[in-house]
Amino acid sequence: MKKQLLKISACAVLLALFSISFAAHVGPIKTMVIPVGTATIDDAGDETFYSAEQTTDAFNKTGCATYPDADFTFSFKVCYDANYLYIFGTSVDDTPDITPDEGATSPWTFDNSEIFIDLDTNNSGVVTGYDTNTVQLRVNRGMDSVQTFGRAPRTAYQLMWEDTSDGWIYEVAVPWKAVLSDGQVTEDIMMYVAEGMAHGFDMAGADSDGDPTAGSRDCQTAWDNDEPSDDADRTEDNAWNNRSVFGVVTFEPLIIAIDNVTTADATVYPNPTSGAITFENLNGATSIEIMNLAGQVVLTADVTNSNIVDMSQLTSGIYVAKVGQSFVKVVKN
Numbered sequence: 001m002k003k004q005l006l007k008i009s010a011c012a013v014l015l016a017l018f019s020i021s022f023a024a025h026v027g028p029i030k031t032m033v034i035p036v037g038t039a040t041i042d043d044a045g046d047e048t049f050y051s052a053e054q055t056t057d058a059f060n061k062t063g064c065a066t067y068p069d070a071d072f073t074f075s076f077k078v079c080y081d082a083n084y085l086y087i088f089g090t091s092v093d094d095t096p097d098i099t100p101d102e103g104a105t106s107p108w109t110f111d112n113s114e115i116f117i118d119l120d121t122n123n124s125g126v127v128t129g130y131d132t133n134t135v136q137l138r139v140n141r142g143m144d145s146v147q148t149f150g151r152a153p154r155t156a157y158q159l160m161w162e163d164t165s166d167g168w169i170y171e172v173a174v175p176w177k178a179v180l181s182d183g184q185v186t187e188d189i190m191m192y193v194a195e196g197m198a199h200g201f202d203m204a205g206a207d208s209d210g211d212p213t214a215g216s217r218d219c220q221t222a223w224d225n226d227e228p229s230d231d232a233d234r235t236e237d238n239a240w241n242n243r244s245v246f247g248v249v250t251f252e253p254l255i256i257a258i259d260n261v262t263t264a265d266a267t268v269y270p271n272p273t274s275g276a277i278t279f280e281n282l283n284g285a286t287s288i289e290i291m292n293l294a295g296q297v298v299l300t301a302d303v304t305n306s307n308i309v310d311m312s313q314l315t316s317g318i319y320v321a322k323v324g325q326s327f328v329k330v331v332k333n
Helices: 061-066 186-191 235-240
Strands: 003-007 031-034 073-080 084-092 112-118 134-140 158-164 167-175 199-207 219-222 247-251 267-269 276-280 287-291 297-302 308-310 317-323 326-332
Touching: 031 073, 061 219, 073 199, 084 112, 084 199, 112 167, 112 235, 134 167, 267 326, 297 308
Parallel strands: 031 247
Antiparallel strands: 003 158, 073 084, 084 167, 112 134, 112 199, 158 167, 199 219, 199 247, 267 276, 276 308, 287 297, 287 317, 317 326
């Protein structure tokens, strides 16, 4: 079994969506609420807060039926916190696949999964062109990184993937900086996950068998498939430059809002930090809880004898330190 753990170097209540006119869609429109949770990137995908498994439909059915691997399927589940969108993807694929190890010459023809995100549009399905909050990201089987990584530095991602007995799986943490427009920082995601705000979202899977130099994909699937009854339909492949074919998601509200974090009592420095952080004005507190923005405790520190807390093992992102009844925002670089 092939497994790699990588810091990459190269994811509220549903709106009354069906009352909105999505003129560009002629088929059903997928909708989903993305739940809150901070996943561990271990390619197990076993966290209970992940969404239900989401299936994808073939939109190049002729290719899917013609090639030996007619049973290719791709499914995924998703969750998020203020720092990352987490995705766990599963490809069932019982025919030997095209990867760099097997002679593929173009990364665009590798077995892959694509992630499409369009923040803060409220009109997904109508507007076609990409804007500053729309990205296409890509995970290639057989590669050590995301091929396209949006606006975040390549080192900001985490990815783990492995071959399985019947295909391959991956788990990825996509930093929100990858999606947010230039100049925004990760914590600005808070303005986009307000209750009831709709966003464009889609996931795709692709399988390539046969000649690795042929430059084509044999089977393609998408979560929001415009024409599931049309075997010849390939319009979903336009998702790379047309957000009208995306599905629609809303976000389950975060438990802790940045605007509600106060520094009235305790103070911290340095902040941001790359490791150790010093707390002052503890007002008798003997322990400190470090929470992610989903409200989950990720680190507990005893400060009876020292007011220095080591955060070096935590993933880069935004955290909240609970000191007695005081909450302090801490940024880990």
